[in-house]
Amino acid sequence: MATEWPEIILTVICSLGFISLSKTFIHFARWMWVMFFRPLKNLKTYSSGAIITGSTDGTGKAISLELASSGPNILLVGQNPKKLEATSKEIRDTHGSHVEVKLVVIDFEKVNGEERVKKMEETTKGLDIGVLVNNTDMANPYPRYSHEEDFEFLDAIIKVNVEAITWVTRGVIKGMIRKKKGAIISIGFASCFVVPSFPLYTLYAATKAYSFW
Numbered sequence: 001m002a003t004e005w006p007e008i009i010l011t012v013i014c015s016l017g018f019i020s021l022s023k024t025f026i027h028f029a030r031w032m033w034v035m036f037f038r039p040l041k042n043l044k045t046y047s048s049g050a051i052i053t054g055s056t057d058g059t060g061k062a063i064s065l066e067l068a069s070s071g072p073n074i075l076l077v078g079q080n081p082k083k084l085e086a087t088s089k090e091i092r093d094t095h096g097s098h099v100e101v102k103l104v105v106i107d108f109e110k111v112n113g114e115e116r117v118k119k120m121e122e123t124t125k126g127l128d129i130g131v132l133v134n135n136t137d138m139a140n141p142y143p144r145y146s147h148e149e150d151f152e153f154l155d156a157i158i159k160v161n162v163e164a165i166t167w168v169t170r171g172v173i174k175g176m177i178r179k180k181k182g183a184i185i186s187i188g189f190a191s192c193f194v195v196p197s198f199p200l201y202t203l204y205a206a207t208k209a210y211s212f213w
């Protein structure tokens with residue numbers, strides 16, 4: 001007996017629904033694997049040297065202290081020389097004087113792309129850098145509609161959260177490619193992709209999404 005049209009249409013719709021659901025399930029399963037089950041990468045095996053931007057406070061400082069426990073070369077990047085010195089001292093006090101800490105003062109709001117690349121290339125020349133942590137962060141001081149942001153802030157947040165990652169990475173990636181080894185970690189902000197929009201922090205969320213490139 002010939003198959004009825006309604007049956008064919010129903011089969012096609014069910015198949016499409018099954019494919020769509022399977023895609024969603026695979027996406028979710030992959031996310032669960034990456035977030036909770038994938039074995040952690042041991043950054044300490046990448047090399048003896050690491051660069052951490054925004055290393056003078058919060059997460060960046062904690063990461064610097066942790067990475068210094070494994071390697072003799074730590075390069076701290078920050079905008080404030082006094083805070084950089086203080087972090088460097090804390091690393092030496094914690095891990096001993098065999099840890100060589102280099103400091104690079106860069107205000108990402110002020111220097112241009114080429115300057116940043118040159119500075120990173122010069123500073124890392126001859127160093128065995130295997131890990132780069134892009135951690136520098138600038139956020140709205142308080143919630144605001146994007147049309148209320150002043151020009152200086154718009155300019156600065158893009159320079160610090162987007163351009164800095166681009167240019168610092170560019171400044172160290174060639175060395176990693178030569179060695180065929182390296183880890184580049186850009187610290188993002190999970191809420192900017194978990195929720196569909198981030199009202200009153202629109203530009204901040206957009207710039208942080210850049211870390212997931």
Ligand SMILES: NC(=O)c1ccc[n+]([C@@H]2O[C@H](COP(=O)([O-])OP(=O)(O)OC[C@H]3O[C@@H](n4cnc5c(N)ncnc54)[C@H](OP(=O)(O)O)[C@@H]3O)[C@@H](O)[C@H]2O)c1
Nearest residue numbers: 054055056057058059079080107108109135136137187189
């Ligand atoms: N804190 C949270 O709740 C949270 C949540 C999710 C994700 N994160 C992410 O985690 C990372 C660290 O966050 P955090 O809260 O630890 O940040 P934080 O304490 O505010 O530290 C930010 C770092 O960036 C540096 N920095 C800011 N502007 C700079 C500029 N123009 N030039 C050079 N350096 C500059 C700061 O230097 P100074 O010390 O000199 O100002 C500081 O070392 C960020 O990427 C953030 O998006 C944070």
